[in-house]
Amino acid sequence: MTTCVVGLFHDPQSALAAAGELKNAGFETPELMSPVPIEGVEEVLGKKKSIIKNFTFFGGLIGGISGFTLASVTAILYPHPVGGRPIITIPPYLIITYELTILFGILFTVLGFFISSRLPAIRNRMYVPEAAVDKFAVAVTCENSEHRSRADAIFNGAGAEQIRDMGEED
C-alpha cells in the first residue's frame, strides 16, 4: 500500500543529501518542507520552471492597454473640453496607463502565484508542524514495504533525527 514517509533532519544539508539519494535510488521526486527556503535545491532535484513571469508580463500588457483605453474612451463618451486642451491628451493619459500597468501587473502576479503554487489548498495535504519551526523534512511516497525499508536506510544514512509514517495518501 502507498504510504508517505517523512524524515526529519536538523540542518538543510543532510536533508538535501537524503533527497538527492532518494531521487537517485529511483523514488518519485521527494518533497522538501522547511521553515526557510533551502539553497541548492535546484541542483539536487532539478530546475524548476516558473510561469509567474508570464502572468506578470501579460498583466502589465493588459493593464497598459486598458489604462489608455479607459482614459481615452471615457473622455470621448461625454466630451468635456477643459483648459484649451484636446479631449485625448497624451501626457496625462500616459500617467493613467502607467499606473494601471503596474496595478494589473501586481494583480496578475498574485494570480500566477496562486495558480502555480496550488494555493489556497482546498484538500487536506500532508503536513509536518515541526517543518515550520526548526526542522527540515523530506517526504517521499513508498509503494510497498520493500521501498519503505530502502527509504528508511537512506534516511538513517543521511542522519535523520526522526522518521515518521504519514499514513496513506489519497
Place this chain on the structure above:
Amino acid sequence: MSLFSRFMDGWRKYRKPGYYDEFDYHWTMTVDLDSCTGCEACMTACQAENNIPLVGEEELAKGREIQWIRIERYWEGEYPNAKLNFMPMMCQHCDAAPCETVCPVSATYHNQDGLNTQIYNRCIGTRSCAVYCPYEVRYFNYYNHHWDSPLDQQLNPDVSVRGKGVMEKCTFCIQRIRDAKDLAKDDDRRRVRDGEVQPACVQSCPTKALTFGDRKDTESQVYQSMNNPRAYKVLDELNTDSSVVYLKKVDA
C-alpha cells in the same frame, strides 16, 4: 466612409486643442479702467442677481468673503498725494483656463459660448480650481447660508442657491445670456444682438466702464475696444487667453 477615414476624423476631432472648431458666441467683457470710480455698484448688483450669500461679519473677518466681482485697489504715494487705481476683477473666462483641467470630477468646463462654466451639482469641493486660478476669482462656500426673512424673497429664481462645499464664481450672468438666446431664437432664429444681453454688473455701472458682448460680432463694442491701443489682459504672460479686456488708465 471607410472605417479608417472615420477613425482619422475622430482622431482629428479629439486631438484638436480646445475641441471646438469655433465658438457659437464668444462672450467678452471690456473694463475701462479710466472710467471706473471704484463705486462697487457692480458688486452689489452681482450679489443681488446671483444669490450671493452675505457671509456675515465674523466670516468676513476670517477672509471668507464671496465676491464674484471685486474691486482691487492699488495706490501709489502717500496722502495727500495718493493715486488710487481700481481694477474690477471677475472670472476672466480664460480659453486656456488652468482651473478647468484640475477638477477631478469635471465640474468645470468650457462651453461652446466661450464661457468657463461651473456645475454646482457635480462639485465635490476639492478646491483645487481655486488654487490653480492665478486671478483668485473662485470662491468656496464654507457654510450653508441662510437668508433671514424677508431677504429670502429677494433671491433670484433663475439662479440656484449653493449649499456648503461647492465652488462658485462669476458666470457672466449665464441665466441672462440664456434668456437672451431664447428670445432671439423665438424671434425668427436670429443671433443675439449687441447690447441685448448685459450681465448685472455691466447693467449697473454708472460710468459705463463695463461693456459686454460677443467678440465674433465684428460690429460690437467689445470687438472694437479689443483693438483699442489701451487694451491689455491681466496676467497675459501666463497665456491663459482670458476673455476680459482691460483698457489702461490714462494718467492725466
Place this chain on the structure above:
Amino acid sequence: MEAENNKLGYTDIHEDVVRSIVVTGPKYYATLATAGGLALVCFFFPWFYQLYYGIGAAGMNHPGVWGTYLASFIFWIGLSHSGTLLSCVLHLTNSSWRKAMYRSAEAMTLFSLVVAATYVFVHVGRPWFAHWTFPYPNQWELWPNFRSPLLFDVMAIATYLTGSTIFIYMGSIPDFAAVRDRTVGWRNTMYSLLSLGWRGTDTEWHRLHWAYTFLAVLIIPLAVSVHSIVSWDFAMSIVPGLHQTIFAPYFVVGAIYSGTAGIVTVMFVLRKYMGFEQYITKLHFDNLGKLLLLLSLLWTYINAIELFTGWYSGTSDEYEQLSFKLFGFYAPLYWEMILFCAVAPLLMISKRFRTSFVPMLILSIAINIGMYTERFLIVATSLPRQYLPDAWGFYAPSLVELSIMVGSFAVFTTLFLIFVKIFPSVSMYEVKETMETPKLKPAIPQAGSPA
C-alpha cells in the same frame, strides 16, 4: 560551549514572535484603549462636526483654500513611502539587515496610506460624493476627468494601497503558517485562512520567491511615481512657489526621508515594548542612520536649489513668495524646519550617535516634525501670496484642524497596535535565514523506526 548555547536559534525567534502575538498584557490593552479613545475624540468627533457644519470649521479662507488637511495628507503619503520602497530595494540588493525590520516598515506604509486616504474625505467639501472620482459606469455616462492631476493621485494611491497590501500579505504567508500551528480557537481559524494551507515545500518557496521578487520590481517604480504624482497636485498649477519642476524629486526625496525617520521611531518602539531587543540591533539603527544622513543631505541640496533658482529668477512673484516664506509671519517655522531637517541630522555623521537608541529616536521624531512643517509651509505660504497683491491673505489652522492632525497620529497608532497582535511583526523565516542552522541535538528515541 557556553557561547554556542547563547547564540540565537530558530526556536528562539519562533517563540519570541509567537509570544508577541498570543500573550497580551494589561499594558497593551491600556495603550490600545488610549490610542483608540484619542482617535475617536481628536479625529472622528471634530470631523463629524465639520461634516455637519461645513468646511468653515477649519481655518481655510479665500486665498488660503488649502490647509493642514492637504499638508497632512501629503505628510502621511510621504511617511508611507519608505517602508515598502525600502523593503523592495533592499530585497533586490539581497541585504541582510533588512530582515528583522521590514515587516513592521511595510505595515507602517499600509497604515499611513489608510490614514492618508481618510484625510481625503476630511479635506473635500462634499465627501459624500467623493466616489465620483472613481471610474464607474453610471446613468449620466459621466466619468472622472482623467486629465486632472488630482485624478492621477486617486489612481496612484489606489494602486499603491493595493500593491502594499498584497506585498505585505505575500511576505507574511509562511509566518501565518508558522503561527497557525501554535494557536487555537478563532485565532487558529483566522491564521488557517490567511496562510492558505502553506506547507513550506520547496515548490512553494520557489514560487513565493519569484512572485515576491516580481512584486518588488513592480513596486519600486510605483512608489517613485506615487509621490511624484502627489507633488504634481501642486506643481501643475501656475501659481508662484508651487509651479516648479523640482517638485517631483523634492517630494520623493522628502517622502523617503520622513518615512525612514518613521521607521526608526517604529523600530525603537517595537524593540522596547515587544521584546525584540535581540533582533533589532545597533546594526539596524546604524544603517538606517546612514540612509537618513544621505537623504538629509539630498533634501538640503534640493531646498537650497529651490531657494537659489527662486532668487536668481528675479521675478517679483517668485521673489515675494520666497521672502514671505523665509522672513514673513511663518519664518520661525521655516527656520525650525531647516534646523530639524538639515542641521540636526548632521549629528549622524558620528557612529556613536547612530548606534545609540534614544538619541536616534529623538532625532527621528524631530525630522518628522520638520518634514510636517515643510508640507504645511508649502501650503500656507504659497497660496496667500499669488500674483495679484490685492488678493493676498493669511491662513492659520483652526482648533478643529489641529485636533484632527493629532487624531490622525492616534488613528495610525491604533491601527499599528492591532497589527502587532495579528501579524507577526518581525519576519520569522527571514530572520531564521540569517541564523546558523540549529546545532545537533543528542539522539532522540525515534518513533516508527524500521524494524
